[in-house]
Amino acid sequence: MRVYCNACGSKGKISGSPRFSGDISKHYCDCLNVECGHRWVATLAYSHTLRKPTTSxxxxxxxxxxxxxxxxxxxxxxxxxxxxxxxxxxxxxxxxxxxxxxxx
Structure with a gap:
């Protein structure tokens, strides 16, 4: 998964992803632009299924x-x-x- 810094628009990297619950995780992110240095937390949540698995x-x-x-x-x-x-x-x-x- 790619993340982008909302401060400067540069690519970021996820430095940690503790699971918040079964369908929600928090991602601790760092901007890869050394001049920016922004750190942030992004939340990823399961929304819905687009295609069900064909078989178990x-x-x-x-x-x-x-x-x-x-x-x-x-x-x-x-x-x-x-x-x-x-x-x-x-x-x-x-x-x-x-x-x-x-x-x-």
Whole structure:
């Protein structure tokens, strides 16, 4: 992101950006014109979405997995099940496995 000094119009640099909240950040800026030396704080806020993401990470991952051969899918599912702690891990993995079998 480029910032410009509102005192002299020269380029500035952001020297720090602590997050104010989830959608707002403050940027501490320094003018790069040594003769000016202006320092200021600029606020950047999220406004709105212009285009929504096409797919979620989970959807993209399932699409990629469905393109794998069945034996590779089964091997990956088994590896995921081995990583899941506790007795309820089949509740997480089993639905994903059925999705893969229906899409491939």
């Amino acid at each position: 990470v989970d959807q993209r991952l399932l699409e990629r997995l469905s393109q794998l051969p069945k034996d590779s899918q089964v091997r990956l599912i088994e590896q995921l099940e081995a990583m899941q702690p506790g007795p309820d891990h089949h509740q997480v993995i089993a639905p994903q496995l059925s999705l893969l079998h229906h899409t491939a």
